[in-house]
Amino acid sequence: MEDINSILSKVGLKCTKQRISVMQVLSDADAPLTVENIYDKVDGMSLSTVYRIAEKLCEKGIVSKHTIQDSDKFYYELINGEHRHYAICLGCKEMRYVDICPVHSPHIDNFTVTGHKLEIYGYCDKCQKKLNTKGR
Ligand SMILES: [Zn+2]
Ligand SMILES: [Zn+2]
Structure with missing residues (x-):
């Protein structure tokens, strides 16, 4: 950099x-x-x-x-310079970088694709554990 x-x-x-x-x-x-x-x-x-x-x-x-x-x-x-994606925990709002890009840019008629945004939502280990305990 x-x-x-x-x-x-x-x-x-x-x-x-x-x-x-x-x-x-x-x-x-x-x-x-x-x-x-x-x-x-x-x-x-x-x-x-x-x-x-x-x-x-x-x-x-x-x-x-x-x-x-x-x-x-x-x-x-x-x-x-590079684009990044994140996995975001819905419990504690922690954001983590995802080191792969899961998106295949689509071909769109009469449109030039220059980028995309994607966020992945879920629960981190800690919050997942809390959820499991609550559910019991
Ligand atoms: Zn969490
Ligand atoms: Zn991407």
Whole structure:
């Protein structure tokens, strides 16, 4: 991956310390993060500053924002060229990367396909166990 400074300057953003730390947290993460998740990992920034920076990075197209079923939170991730799919737990809302692409892009008449989005919903082991216990 390109270094953070050059990504920021390429889209015309000043490389402030705060933007760099948000980018760093996102690039170290192995799943998309909420503003609260990012906030927990950066120093000396308010939640609203983190939110503003994340939104700015989205606006510039270097971070993408996901919404997931049954959650009012946004999940941010750094776009690094490749597309990704996620398995999302309906219990704890944990998002995991799925390292395969289960989609075969269809041929659509008079339409050029440039990408797709797909989220897989289910329950992680922990939440599945809880469900089983409740059911008994
Ligand atoms: Zn879960
Ligand atoms: Zn795919």
